[in-house]
Amino acid sequence: MRSHSDTPAPSRRPALRFATCLAAALGLLAPALVVGEPAHAAAKRIRLGNSTDVSRGNWSGPAHTMNGAGAVVPATMSRAIDAIRGGAGTLDVVVLAGSSPTSGSATPECDAITRLAGVNSCTTWTLTTRNDGNNSAANTDIRNAEFVYFAGGDQCDYADWKGTALQSSVRSVVAKGGGSGGGSAGHHVNSPIVYDACDGSVTSDEALHDPYDPAITFTTGMFAWPHYADTVNDSHFVTRDRMGRTMAFVARAIEDGLTTDGAAWGVGVEEGGGSLFIDRDGLATVTGADAYVVLGDHRPERADPGRPLTYYDYKIWRLRPGRTFDFKNRPACGYYLRSVVNGVADRGLYDGTPVTGCTTGGVPTES
Structure with missing residues (x-):
């Protein structure tokens, strides 16, 4: 299960600024060190299903799913998949997450999606910084996909990708007749x-x-x-x-x-x-x-x-x-x-x- 930060809690960003200033005041920062973001893991990719993307010129969407919680809802996800592929063939899905799951499978959304008819592959990208929105491999996967699912988590992480290549990549999926959706924080950002x-x-x-x-x-x-x-x-x-x-x-x-x-x-x-x-x-x-x-x-x-x-x-x-x-x-x-x-x-x-x-x-x- 991915954590969801949209609960009553102080912002992490003001806390980071305070901690940085405090450290500087105490002489704990080296003169040349500028702390702007907490340490993050590198962008992480896990692909399930076929290793080769579907090659097809025309799609029948767009179609969208909007979920009240973070988990994939098979009924609406299946309808979106069927609508986009026009009831024939298969398609590729990318799941975007701002953090790794706190327990269980590393790919809970793709676990559910790959069980559905009409899915060729499902690739999870965990992107933990704004700059990850410009990750070339992630953007290639997104542009080659036919549906982008935003996992539950923190919608501020997703909003931080505004102005990166990822924003244009997701738009391109919908423009070609694919789809976008998500749950909880992923619902907010759509x-x-x-x-x-x-x-x-x-x-x-x-x-x-x-x-x-x-x-x-x-x-x-x-x-x-x-x-x-x-x-x-x-x-x-x-x-x-x-x-x-x-x-x-x-x-x-x-x-x-x-x-x-x-x-x-x-x-x-x-x-x-x-x-x-x-x-x-x-x-x-x-x-x-x-x-x-x-x-x-x-x-x-x-x-x-x-x-x-x-x-x-x-x-x-x-x-x-x-x-x-x-x-x-x-x-x-x-x-x-x-x-x-x-x-x-x-x-x-x-x-x-x-x-x-x-x-x-x-x-x-x-x-």
């Missing part, structure tokens, strides 16, 4: 607005009390998958009570102008096998456990640093297993409403009766 947790994690209560809490930081401009614009992902959604903080993320995205049309969409997926499969047309299907879509369609009534959030009428879709959500043609009905006033959210955040009388194309429709 939205265009990434809650990166680089300054520590934040709880729902903390985020609603101050939507500009120092632990709420975003990375944007890393990936932008078809039909998935203006979204911010969250994971372990119900178990860790993250609806409130997703509400705060949505409000911040709007207030800070991080979206294209003044609206933002939170996408929360529960753990315990919860997963979204998203096809080339933007249609998401839920598997395993509930998922939620949280729409903020106007500026917050109040979103200021150091002050509690006030936001009226978030539109929330609860998506039970088997349900779909069309990200290309986003629905105007089927939601229930919840508000946050002075940092206090309404009760019943995770379930509600859909409103009636909403409109689709100007025609009133019962949800």
Whole structure:
């Protein structure tokens, strides 16, 4: 199991800076020594399956998986593989991880993936520094693959690869009709607005009390998958009570102008096998456990640093297993409403009766 740093904890980066300064003050650093990063192992590659990549000109994706926990969900992974290969032939997968598993197999994701039909190979790359994002061998494997899976772990490690060759390599996989996905931290990094947790994690209560809490930081401009614009992902959604903080993320995205049309969409997926499969047309299907879509369609009534959030009428879709959500043609009905006033959210955040009388194309429709 890979560790997941998106839990209430101080950032490792401020601690590193403090330790460096303290050491210098005590005369423990040699004059020519500059400490910028902790020691890391070299980039590590483990390949399972065939040693030779598939050679094929056309692929039928893109397709994506978005998982509430770090583990591969076979049902949605199989659907993505089948969609990309068009139901025929095999493909290659690369798993990206920012750290090695803390116990068990060294390749837990590839262990699961290579059991699935249609897989030629699965290669795990453990990349522990920003510069590893420019590792030529890793980027060659990524570009030759048809699906890139980001393992659970620390999404700040993944966000740190923005601007490296790896960012372009992953984009190229999706552009050629392949796919991308991941679980937990890997789910976070696959939205265009990434809650990166680089300054520590934040709880729902903390985020609603101050939507500009120092632990709420975003990375944007890393990936932008078809039909998935203006979204911010969250994971372990119900178990860790993250609806409130997703509400705060949505409000911040709007207030800070991080979206294209003044609206933002939170996408929360529960753990315990919860997963979204998203096809080339933007249609998401839920598997395993509930998922939620949280729409903020106007500026917050109040979103200021150091002050509690006030936001009226978030539109929330609860998506039970088997349900779909069309990200290309986003629905105007089927939601229930919840508000946050002075940092206090309404009760019943995770379930509600859909409103009636909403409109689709100007025609009133019962949800």
